[in-house]
Amino acid sequence: MEDCRTRYNGDADHHQRRKKFSFPARLLCGDCFEARLDKVLANDAPFDICSCQFAMHYSWSTEARARRALANVSALLRPGGTFIGTMPDANVIIKKLREAEGMAFGNSVYWIQFDEEFSDKKFKSSSPFGIKYKFHLEDAVDCPEWIVPFHLFKSLAEEYGFELVFVKNSHEFVHEYMKRQEFIELMRRLGALGDGNQDQTTLSPEEWEVAYLYLAFVLKKRGQPERTQANSRKDKGQMQIAKEDILYISSDV
Secondary structure (H helix, E strand, O other): OHHHHHHHHOOOOOOOOOOOOOOOEOOEEOOOOOOOOOOOOOOOOOEEEEEEEOOHHHHHHOHHHHHHHHHHHHHHEEEEEEEEEEEEOHHHHHHHHHHOOOOEEEOOOEEEEEOHHHOOOOOOOOOOOOOEEEEEEOOOEEEEEEOOOHHHHHHHHHHOOEEEEEEEEHHHHHHHHOOOHHHHHHHHHOOOEOOOOOOOEOOOHHHHHHHOOEEEEEEEEOOOOOHHHOOOOOOOOEOOOOHHHOEEOOOOO
């Protein structure tokens, strides 16, 4: 949270090309896979968009956590609102596991290891939650993660009023959108193009393989947007966030 706060404030931003944020923000700290957020954010909702990057799979340790995650998003999005996210691509990970000689695979920058309980490399469709593996990404991640069969994620999301707009593996996603100039410019602004040439990225081949482990998805909440439903709250946050401004949410909210 402190890293997020200092980045927003610009206190530790080493990327000089990045402009100061033009929007106000609030920082809340809590487990959104356990705590209800509809009451905490009642004065801020409804939202037009929700973004969950490289995190949704942590809710898949149990069905209750997965449902709480989707219930929170659904409760806070307006009808017609968009839910975007990235998560591990279960099909790719399981394919790589089955191609490996043992229970682990990877390269010089990452490795994934499954426990011996999955030594037959088969996963029951009747038990889609709690399929854990250890994931290590150099200088970034070293923790347990969970498989998310996307067709089941889609079905569960439909129970909470969502419909799938698209799902694409990260390689497919990048190849498709890098054909369009406006997205090339976004990649350049993010610093993902080494010398400004769309054919030259800052990723090594090993890092590009890591990207293949992920997918991108877009869900839309069913229903028609109500123009009269606009949030009238004027105080949307602050342009400078102090430590005492961070709101901590307990899981029993």
